[in-house]
Amino acid sequence: MATRILPAVGDPDAVRSLTSLLGQLPDAEPVTPVADSTQLVDTLARLAAESVDELPEVVIVHERIGPVPALELIREVALRFPAVGVILVTSDPGPGLFQAAMDYGARGLVALPLGYEELASRVQAVAQWSAGVRRHLGSAVDVFTGTGGTVVTVSGAKGGVGTTLTAIQLALAARASGRSTALLDMDLQSGDVASYLDVRFRRSVADLAAITDLSPRVLADAVFRHDSGLALLLAPGEGERGEEVTDRAARQVVGALRSRYEVLVVDCGAQLGAAGAAAVETADTALLVTTPDVLAVRGAKRAVRMWDRLQIRKAEETTVVVNRHTRGTEIQPPLIQRITGTAIAATTVPANYKELQGAVDAGRVHELDARSTVKQALWALAGELGLAGVPEGGRKGHGRLRGDRGARGDRGARGTAGFRRRKDGAG
Numbered sequence: 001m002a003t004r005i006l007p008a009v010g011d012p013d014a015v016r017s018l019t020s021l022l023g024q025l026p027d028a029e030p031v032t033p034v035a036d037s038t039q040l041v042d043t044l045a046r047l048a049a050e051s052v053d054e055l056p057e058v059v060i061v062h063e064r065i066g067p068v069p070a071l072e073l074i075r076e077v078a079l080r081f082p083a084v085g086v087i088l089v090t091s092d093p094g095p096g097l098f099q100a101a102m103d104y105g106a107r108g109l110v111a112l113p114l115g116y117e118e119l120a121s122r123v124q125a126v127a128q129w130s131a132g133v134r135r136h137l138g139s140a141v142d143v144f145t146g147t148g149g150t151v152v153t154v155s156g157a158k159g160g161v162g163t164t165l166t167a168i169q170l171a172l173a174a175r176a177s178g179r180s181t182a183l184l185d186m187d188l189q190s191g192d193v194a195s196y197l198d199v200r201f202r203r204s205v206a207d208l209a210a211i212t213d214l215s216p217r218v219l220a221d222a223v224f225r226h227d228s229g230l231a232l233l234l235a236p237g238e239g240e241r242g243e244e245v246t247d248r249a250a251r252q253v254v255g256a257l258r259s260r261y262e263v264l265v266v267d268c269g270a271q272l273g274a275a276g277a278a279a280v281e282t283a284d285t286a287l288l289v290t291t292p293d294v295l296a297v298r299g300a301k302r303a304v305r306m307w308d309r310l311q312i313r314k315a316e317e318t319t320v321v322v323n324r325h326t327r328g329t330e331i332q333p334p335l336i337q338r339i340t341g342t343a344i345a346a347t348t349v350p351a352n353y354k355e356l357q358g359a360v361d362a363g364r365v366h367e368l369d370a371r372s373t374v375k376q377a378l379w380a381l382a383g384e385l386g387l388a389g390v391p392e393g394g395r396k397g398h399g400r401l402r403g404d405r406g407a408r409g410d411r412g413a414r415g416t417a418g419f420r421r422r423k424d425g426a427g
């Protein structure tokens with residue numbers, strides 16, 4: 001049986017060299033090369049939608065592929081198409097990169113300049129591995145075929161500004177509109193999503209931190225299916241376990257959930273660690289919740305400046321949501337926008353905690369009365385974000401948020417690397 005090999009190479013000279021060698025391999029069936037990471041993922045998704053059997057056994061990724069860095073691309077392919085073996089072609093075949101490539105899901109590494117014997121040996125080994133995986137899994141092989149869902153992170157200017165309630169209601173609104181929706185609690189030391197939704201759970205995001213091969217089946221085992229229809233991946237019950245979730249683990253988890261659900265809402269809490277920074281950095285929309293008081297607005301300004309210094313996210317790419325808003329307060333949204341330099345959500349959330357207290361105390365915020373002005377505002381915010389329609393009787397937003405980003409994760413891991421350097425005292 002012929003081995004189908006799909007090269008992902010952007011450089012024309014490298015394409016010619018690689019395809020020439022692949023054409024000489026016995027029983028090889030080279031597929032038309034793709035020039036960038038987007039074409040590769042789209043091609044694999046299209047083939048997988050027809051049948052898993054249509055997928056190539058081997059994908060060869062050149063180190064200079066773009067716009068997504070090669071290792072990040074390898075991780076996405078390994079996650080979404082687990083029966084496809086990936087080989088990295090690189091000019092740096094040292095043990096450090098070899099270990100990193102294996103951690104990200106590659107099945108082999110070939111050094112530049114390319115040699116026939118090494119390439120043939122590696123392709124044959126990876127093809128045999130792929131064939132074995134397909135025989136073992138049979139028709140039960142799991143493939144992420146989605147093009148990638150929308151990721152919205154919700155962070156707090158300080159504790160107690162309503163971050164978790166905002167994240168939950170946005171997720172509920174998205175689910176109610178018919179979208180498959182996941183809610184990830186990335187407030188690792190003090191996450192309260194489980195308490196707000198009256199959930200008793202055994203698995204958490206910390207249980208996935210050490211897993212390098214995060215298959216759809218492993219992910220599904222860790223996700224809690226809530227009565228509301230939300231898929232929940234919760235913060236650990238023991239706060240100290242939050243340290244286990246590194247920025248790399250966070251990227252892997254967010255990528256896995258994004259691939260499986262149309263909408264992913266991430267509650268990042270008010271204390272930003274490396275894992276939360278990774279989520280904020282790669283999100284389509286990053287919300288920062290504040291209340292209209294001096295301390296909270298100062299906290300919002302500090303957070304925005306820190307994100308910018310660490311290259312996590314620019315101020316203009318961040319959208320502030322004003323919670324507990326009243327017309328009589330001295331600090332109004334336009335002033336907050338000028339102070340922080342961010343976009344500002346057109347929808348504000350009114351100060352009406354009495355509507356919430358019973359549902360919050362009972363851990364049943366998913367059953368909040370539809371007549372609640374707070375719920376209507378948060379669901380209107382979901383409509384403004386493009387996550388959901390506006391509920392009947394709710395207030396309409398005023399168009400798309402100015403803080404949305406079209407490209408996800410183009411900055412790679414620069415921001416979280418900077419975060420680690422500052423934390424360790426090296427920068």
